[in-house]
Amino acid sequence: MSDSVDTTTLSIEADDETADEITVPAGLVDLVAEGDQSTAETVGDVVLLSFASRAHHLVHHGEGGDEELEAQEERVMELFEERFGVTFGEATGHQH
Numbered sequence: 001m002s003d004s005v006d007t008t009t010l011s012i013e014a015d016d017e018t019a020d021e022i023t024v025p026a027g028l029v030d031l032v033a034e035g036d037q038s039t040a041e042t043v044g045d046v047v048l049l050s051f052a053s054r055a056h057h058l059v060h061h062g063e064g065g066d067e068e069l070e071a072q073e074e075r076v077m078e079l080f081e082e083r084f085g086v087t088f089g090e091a092t093g094h095q096h
Helices: 026-032 039-060 067-084 088-092
Strands: 007-013 019-025
Touching (some): 007 026, 019 026, 026 039
């Protein structure tokens, strides 16, 4: 049955000239898109949310972070707020 699900493939290019591709179900992208967001914007949102969530977990719920990890978490939270217009805590209802 899963073979009948349409997918979309996105290319990712990094500053260090490496690249990768990710294939995801197209309907899932449509499901989480807000308004008339493009596929790339929607996946970008999910990627940033994922990094923010993971960083938050490592710093606040993991085995504790060092100064470098805490700086990385602080920066991803700034980028999150710039992109979404709300803090990670406001967006997720999870605040410390």
